[in-house]
Amino acid sequence: MVHISDGILAPWLWVSGWVITAAILTYTLNKMKIDDVPKLSVITAAVFVASLIHFQAGPTSVHLVLCGFAGVTLGILAYPCIFIALVMQAFLFLHGGVTTIGINTVNMGVPALISFFIFKAGMKLNIGISKKEILFGAIAGGIAVALAVLLLAVELLVTGEELTEVTTVVVLAHIPVILVEAIFTGVIVGFFATVKPEMLSIKKRL
Amino acid sequence: MISEIDTYAGLSSPIHRWDPRLKVISILALIFSIMLLYDLKLVIASMLFAIILVYISRIPFSFIAGRLKWVFLFVLPFLIILPFTVIGEGVVIAHFGSITLNFRGIESVEFAVMIVIKALTSVMLIFPMIGTSRMDITIKALEDLHLPNKLVQMLAFTYRYIFVLSNEFMLMERSLTSRGFKRGSNLYTITTLSKAIATLFVMSYEQAERVFYAMRSKGYSGKVTTMHEFTLRPQDWLCTVVVCGFAIFIQVAVWYGTLEGT
Numbered sequence: 001m002v003h004i005s006d007g008i009l010a011p012w013l014w015v016s017g018w019v020i021t022a023a024i025l026t027y028t029l030n031k032m033k034i035d036d037v038p039k040l041s042v043i044t045a046a047v048f049v050a051s052l053i054h055f056q057a058g059p060t061s062v063h064l065v066l067c068g069f070a071g072v073t074l075g076i077l078a079y080p081c082i083f084i085a086l087v088m089q090a091f092l093f094l095h096g097g098v099t100t101i102g103i104n105t106v107n108m109g110v111p112a113l114i115s116f117f118i119f120k121a122g123m124k125l126n127i128g129i130s131k132k133e134i135l136f137g138a139i140a141g142g143i144a145v146a147l148a149v150l151l152l153a154v155e156l157l158v159t160g161e162e163l164t165e166v167t168t169v170v171v172l173a174h175i176p177v178i179l180v181e182a183i184f185t186g187v188i189v190g191f192f193a194t195v196k197p198e199m200l201s202i203k204k205r206l
Numbered sequence: 207m208i209s210e211i212d213t214y215a216g217l218s219s220p221i222h223r224w225d226p227r228l229k230v231i232s233i234l235a236l237i238f239s240i241m242l243l244y245d246l247k248l249v250i251a252s253m254l255f256a257i258i259l260v261y262i263s264r265i266p267f268s269f270i271a272g273r274l275k276w277v278f279l280f281v282l283p284f285l286i287i288l289p290f291t292v293i294g295e296g297v298v299i300a301h302f303g304s305i306t307l308n309f310r311g312i313e314s315v316e317f318a319v320m321i322v323i324k325a326l327t328s329v330m331l332i333f334p335m336i337g338t339s340r341m342d343i344t345i346k347a348l349e350d351l352h353l354p355n356k357l358v359q360m361l362a363f364t365y366r367y368i369f370v371l372s373n374e375f376m377l378m379e380r381s382l383t384s385r386g387f388k389r390g391s392n393l394y395t396i397t398t399l400s401k402a403i404a405t406l407f408v409m410s411y412e413q414a415e416r417v418f419y420a421m422r423s424k425g426y427s428g429k430v431t432t433m434h435e436f437t438l439r440p441q442d443w444l445c446t447v448v449v450c451g452f453a454i455f456i457q458v459a460v461w462y463g464t465l466e467g468t
Contacts, residue, residue, distance in 0.1 A: 005281055006241050006328040008321055014241075029356050034428040037356060038421065041363030042371075042414035043407070048364070049371045050403045073407075084360045088368065091336050092211045095276070098234070098328050099241040165287050180396055187400035188407070196408050 004104060004152065006097030010159045017103025021083065024109065028079045036077065043074060044081040048088060065177060068144030069185045071112035072119045072137055073192070073199055078112040079105070103155065111147035115140035119189075133200070134190035141185025142178050149174040210369070211333075214265045215340045221263035222338045225442040226347035232449040233259075233335040237328050239453035245463060246316050248456050249323050255452055256330045263334040270333055274326055281325045285318045341365060346432050359428055371410055378402050 032040070047066050070078040083105045089095040097104075122136030129135065149171055156167040192199045215222070221229070240252045260270060336344060345362045349355065382402060389395050 005277065005325040006237070008281075008284070008325075011242050025354075025357075029354055032356055034356060034359070035418075037359045037428065038363055038418040039411065039414045041360050042367050042410045044360065044364045045367035045371050046403075046407050046410050048368055049375055050406070052372070053375075053399065053403070080357065080360065084357065084364050087361065088364060091332055092365065095280075097241075097325065098237050098332070166284060169283065169287070183393070183396050184400045184403075187397050188404040191401060191404040192408070195404075196411070199408070199411055 004097060004100045004107075004155070006099050008159070008163075009100065009103065009155055013155055013159060014100050014103045017100070017106050019102070021102040021105045021109070024079050025083060025105075028076050032077055032080065040074070040077060040081055041084075043070075044084050047081065048085045051085075063177075064181060064184060065108065065145050065148060066181070067108040067112040067148055068115040068141035068181060069188060071114070071116035071144060072140050072185065072189055074112075075116050076113060078116065079109040082109045082112060107148050107151045107155075110151070111144040114147060115144035118143060131190055131193070133193040134186045137189025138182045138186030141189075142182030144185075145174065145178045145181045149178070210341075211337050212339070212341045212344075214269065214337055217264050217338075219262055219264045219338070220441070220445065221259065221334045223441065224338075224445045225436060225438055226339045226344055227350055227436060228438070228442050228446045229339070230335060230344065230347060231351070232446045232453075233331055236449055236453040237331050239457055240324060240327055240331075243324070243456060243460060244320070245460055246320050248459055249320050249327070252452075252456060253323050253327045253330075256327045259334045259449075260330055263338050265333050265337055270330060274329060277325055277329045278322070281322045284321050342432055343434055346434060347436070349429075350436060355428060367410070367414075371406065374409070375403075375406055378406060 047070055051064050051066050053064060067078070067082060070081055074081055083101070086101050086104050086108070090098050090101055119136050119140040122139065123132060125132075153167050153171050156163045156170070189200065236252075240249065243249050243252065260267070339347070342362070345358060345365075348361070349358045379402070382398070387398060389399075
């Protein structure tokens with residue numbers, strides 16, 4: 001639910017969202033080889049499917065955002081993957097908006113990139129516990145969602161004072177998501193570290 | 207779990223016969239033009255135009271209504287919260303203990319209604335845009351429009367894999383349930399589902415590797431090849447002129463409106 005529908009944000013916001021997304025996309029697509037396409041697509045599809053799964057968290061039902069997870073597994077290539085996932089959601093499954101794809105990619109893609117750097121930096125630290133992946137996976141996953149919600153909240157507030165209450169509701173609704181997502185990313189990254197370490201971005205580029 | 211958007215691509219209508227390249231561009235232009243509007247009358251006019259397009263395309267309204275329902279649920283909070291929240295002055299309607307219900311005036315209602323109509327219109331327009339050609343034809347059209355090849359390829363692959371993987375996940379869920387797993391709000395549910403999803407990722411990653419080698423050995427080079435060739439006919443241009451014309455018309459109308467207003 002971090003994605004915004006059409007028609008809510010001020011036009012200059014979603015237009016600048018497109019500009020930022022176009023710039024980062026151009027850079028990351030240059031880093032990507034055509035051979036990467038099939039593998040990246042499968043992971044994008046898997047992220048998409050996983051984001052349709054709902055967890056019961058207290059009174060509300062939350063669904064995963066997975067931007068932190070995408071960052072940890074795909075590195076900077078998470079950005080085009082999130083873009084594609086959002087295009088899919090907007091055009092084929094009609095969640096989120098069309099004009100807001102740019103700004104939504106910024107909202108989730110930039111936290112994904114940040115979580116990748118957090119994870120990479122964390123794995124270099126020597127803190128003397130055996131399962132560093134779980135710890136830093138959880139931190140990266142939690143921070144990514146928190147950042148995504150923060151970006152969304154700022155955009156809503158900048159759009160208009162009348163959206164203050166909506167923003168509060170949105171932020172409160174996402175607190176359980178941050179927790180669930182942190183646990184989820186920690187578990188899944190720990191699982192990869194034992195079962196298939198090459199799926200983590202830091203072990204090998206896809 | 208997920209129904210495909212191009213379920214009704216086999217029908218025949220002027221929109222179905224419209225060249226996919228021009229169709230995608232024109233309707234996208236229209237969506238962007240509507241999102242720039244902040245005038246309730248013009249927004250309603252655009253919604254009527256969208257309904258006419260859907261009607262011409264002969265896609266059943268029941269199919270669209272099923273999707274619109276979810277979009278409506280998403281924007282509903284705006285409709286409920288916006289007109290009644292307290293900022294600045296407002297008319298007090300009722301007190302519930304310490305909570306005061308304020309009515310902020312007809313402008314707020316109009317603003318909220320406009321947000322909802324815009325969101326619904328943009329979703330409605332996606333049906334004539336994507337739902338009237340087969341997905342592989344639309345993807346070929348995107349390539350013809352010179353979108354970055356890597357993005358087009360990723361779109362094509364991801365679209366196919368989403369259905370494969372969601373089926374696989376449903377199987378996995380069924381086997382979890384048959385072993386007595388129940389979803390609840392506890393740590394156990396989260397970790398179990400996380401591990402199920404992790405397995406899904408590992409499986410799909412390995413499958414992708416196999417599929418990629420198989421495609422490579424059959425000569426995959428990263429280009430879309432279909433037997434479909436695009437040809438532009440006068441009717442294609444007529445549709446384009448009508449849809450793009452409306453997109454430009456609403457912008458001109460806004461411009462005149464501001465001129466008269468000042």
